[in-house]
Amino acid sequence: MDSKFFMYVVKRFLMAFLTIFLVVAITFFVMHAIPASPFSSEKAKSDATIAALEAKYGFDKPVPVQFVNYIKNILKGDFGLSTKWIGSTVADLISGALPYSMKLGLCAASIAIIFGVFLGAIAALNRGNMLDKVIQVATTGLVSMPNFVIATLLLIVFALKLGWLPTMANQPGGMILPTISLSLYPMAYITRLERSSMLDVLGQDYIRTARAKGVRSGKVIFKHALKNALGPVVTYAGPMLAYILTGSMVVENIFSVPGLGRLFVNSMLRTDYMMIMGVTIVLATMIVLMNFLADIVYKLLDPRIDLS
Amino acid sequence: MDNENKIKKNPLSFQIDPDLFEAASEDEKEQVVTQRESVSFMKDAMKRLVKNKMAMTCLVILVVITLIAIFVPMVYPYTYTQQDVTAKYLSPFEYSRKEQARIARGEDVFPHIMGTDNLGRDYAIRVIYGTRISLLVGFVSALIVVIIGILYGSISGYFGGKVDIIMMRIVDIIYSLPDVLIVILLSVAIKDIISTSKNELIIKLGAGMISIFIVFGLLYWVGMARQVRGQILSIKEQEYVLAARAMGASPMHIILKHMIPNCVSVIIITAAMQIPSAIFTESFLSFVGMGVSMPMPSLGSLASDARSGLVSYPYMLIFPAATIFLIVLSFNLLGNGLRDAFDPKLRS
Numbered sequence: 035m036d037s038k039f040f041m042y043v044v045k046r047f048l049m050a051f052l053t054i055f056l057v058v059a060i061t062f063f064v065m066h067a068i069p070a071s072p073f074s075s076e077k078a079k080s081d082a083t084i085a086a087l088e089a090k091y092g093f094d095k096p097v098p099v100q101f102v103n104y105i106k107n108i109l110k111g112d113f114g115l116s117t118k119w120i121g122s123t124v125a126d127l128i129s130g131a132l133p134y135s136m137k138l139g140l141c142a143a144s145i146a147i148i149f150g151v152f153l154g155a156i157a158a159l160n161r162g163n164m165l166d167k168v169i170q171v172a173t174t175g176l177v178s179m180p181n182f183v184i185a186t187l188l189l190i191v192f193a194l195k196l197g198w199l200p201t202m203a204n205q206p207g208g209m210i211l212p213t214i215s216l217s218l219y220p221m222a223y224i225t226r227l228e229r230s231s232m233l234d235v236l237g238q239d240y241i242r243t244a245r246a247k248g249v250r251s252g253k254v255i256f257k258h259a260l261k262n263a264l265g266p267v268v269t270y271a272g273p274m275l276a277y278i279l280t281g282s283m284v285v286e287n288i289f290s291v292p293g294l295g296r297l298f299v300n301s302m303l304r305t306d307y308m309m310i311m312g313v314t315i316v317l318a319t320m321i322v323l324m325n326f327l328a329d330i331v332y333k334l335l336d337p338r339i340d341l342s
Numbered sequence: 343m344d345n346e347n348k349i350k351k352n353p354l355s356f357q358i359d360p361d362l363f364e365a366a367s368e369d370e371k372e373q374v375v376t377q378r379e380s381v382s383f384m385k386d387a388m389k390r391l392v393k394n395k396m397a398m399t400c401l402v403i404l405v406v407i408t409l410i411a412i413f414v415p416m417v418y419p420y421t422y423t424q425q426d427v428t429a430k431y432l433s434p435f436e437y438s439r440k441e442q443a444r445i446a447r448g449e450d451v452f453p454h455i456m457g458t459d460n461l462g463r464d465y466a467i468r469v470i471y472g473t474r475i476s477l478l479v480g481f482v483s484a485l486i487v488v489i490i491g492i493l494y495g496s497i498s499g500y501f502g503g504k505v506d507i508i509m510m511r512i513v514d515i516i517y518s519l520p521d522v523l524i525v526i527l528l529s530v531a532i533k534d535i536i537s538t539s540k541n542e543l544i545i546k547l548g549a550g551m552i553s554i555f556i557v558f559g560l561l562y563w564v565g566m567a568r569q570v571r572g573q574i575l576s577i578k579e580q581e582y583v584l585a586a587r588a589m590g591a592s593p594m595h596i597i598l599k600h601m602i603p604n605c606v607s608v609i610i611i612t613a614a615m616q617i618p619s620a621i622f623t624e625s626f627l628s629f630v631g632m633g634v635s636m637p638m639p640s641l642g643s644l645a646s647d648a649r650s651g652l653v654s655y656p657y658m659l660i661f662p663a664a665t666i667f668l669i670v671l672s673f674n675l676l677g678n679g680l681r682d683a684f685d686p687k688l689r690s
Binding site (some may be wrong): 038049050052053056057061064065067068174175177178179180181182183185187189190228276280283284286287288298302303305310314317318321322325 | 514515520522524528530532535618622625632646674
């Protein structure tokens with residue numbers, strides 16, 4: 035078992051590594067397929083200036099050489115210089131914005147998981163009841179709403195109409211609305227996942243056995259049902275992170291959070307090549323690693339899963 | 343005649359005496375007729391789908407929205423670019439002073455059902471055009487996924503062995519790429535290429551849409567391919583496939599005539615689930631400014647533009663938001679209905 039599990043981890047890790055490398059390659063070559071020079075959009079620059087800038091950023095070398103250099107630099111944690119925020123390095127800009135997004139993302143993910151599992155379990159235990167129906171309708175509605183709709187609706191209701199919470203993130207309590215807007219969709223998704231897997235587990239023989247043995251129903255639910263119903267939720271960790279990262283691009287813009295999402299959107303709109311490449315690679319690495327971890331945890335939770 | 347042909351019954355034999363039989367009455371004959379006509383799987387599934395009120399309501403809503411999106415712009419008196427500086431920010435069904443004067447003169451003025459925007463453009467037609475974009479993205483993406491996914495999945499599943507292993511490894515790798523990031527990346531690149539392009543169609547479609555189509559063609563079909571492959575692998579073992587092969591049917595014939603029809607339920611369910619995610623992605627890209635090019639509206643860009651006047655003109659957000667919600671909700675519920683109808687085993 036242990037050596038088999040170790041092989042599995044190694045295989046997954048190599049796969050994750052390959053994926054990250056592919057993302058770096060795609061990012062690099064897509065950005066270099068753009069015909070225009072990264073500096074051409076700025077006003078009134080002579081050809082000599084552009085050439086000098088390109089030389090400074092290393093854009094005058096052949097593309098394969100640039101690619102190798104880029105990878106070497108990334109491994110050292112150097113993502114190059116921003117071409118639009120002149121004078122800042124990409125790594126500095128990213129590490130300056132990352133804490134805000136981390137805080138936002140972690141809070142949103144925790145809320146989504148805790149409430150999602152809780153609501154899903156409640157819905158499954160009350161199958162067919164009014165409560166189950168209300169939860170089902172609400173979650174179906176929520177997963178049909180793009181995050182910008184959720185975020186702006188919350189903004190209108192709680193910040194503009196009721197005035198309970200501030201509209202900007204830098205005011206006290208300003209992180210509440212962005213966190214909630216980011217967590218509602220994954221929460222609804224987890225609720226649905228948890229409900230169906232819980233229903234599946236509750237129908238299993240070992241639950242009936244436990245009940246027949248006279249195990250207290252609380253213990254049956256927590257120790258037997260809930261634990262075994264968590265598998266699908268764990269596999270959702272990767273997609274949830276992907277959702278939260280892209281969602282934060284919208285939510286951080288709406289609530290003016292100075293995080294990674296807003297930085298990314300701004301660098302897209304200003305076509306800041308080095309920034310776009312850097313942020314894409316950082317975000318993709320996070321998603322791939324999260325998928326890797328989720329696979330391992332899923333396997334640890336349920337050893338019956340076939341490793342091939 | 344009867345009596346001549348009658349076989350003499352040996353009293354010791356167990357042979358049944360034909361004399362004991364009597365002709366069936368009409369009533370009895372009717373009972374023998376099968377209780378339920380034999381129906382094909384498709385018909386059976388459609389029957390189940392028609393019975394599902396929720397799914398049918400969603401289907402009707404979607405058909406109505408699609409028809410509106412296709413035909414209303416043809417007869418609508420306003421266009422999505424037509425500006426009227428005297429009619430900025432009108433509320434729904436409000437008329438500008440100029441229009442009121444025209445009404446007073448007895449002219450017919452078509453009401454602004456959803457009001458007008460900051461440039462005095464009729465908002466209803468802009469929302470309808472945005473709906474058009476969303477539906478176009480949804481359907482075309484689903485089509486791309488269906489075509490590539492079926493081809494790839496059925497080839498991989500049919501040939502099996504090494505071909506299958508290699509093809510599925512490729513799928514695994516594509517599956518682990520973060521798709522949304524690649525859509526964003528491509529739309530940045532394509533937006534730059536478009537800005538120098540002179541092709542009218544490309545400019546009209548906009549960076550977001552083209553990159554979504556490309557990415558769906560490159561990445562999103564893997565889910566479909568996996569499903570189809572799994573299905574094909576199990577169908578391959580069936581006797582009728584063996585029979586077809588024994589009779590010398592070509593692989594293409596077997597795939598097209600025997601395997602794909604048996605994958606229809608999986609294909610329909612997976613395709614229906616793809617559409618909302620395509621619509622989500624497009625609206626997200628348009629919202630952050632990487633989607634359709636300027637005068638062309640999209641539900642995402644309309645919602646984004648509405649943010650500037652959120653306090654005074656909340657309807658500018660409500661209309662596109664409600665439209666996209668309605669479309670995605672209908673697709674989701676219809677998808678659930680299709681899953682229940684076509685795959686009764688999966689029913690929760």
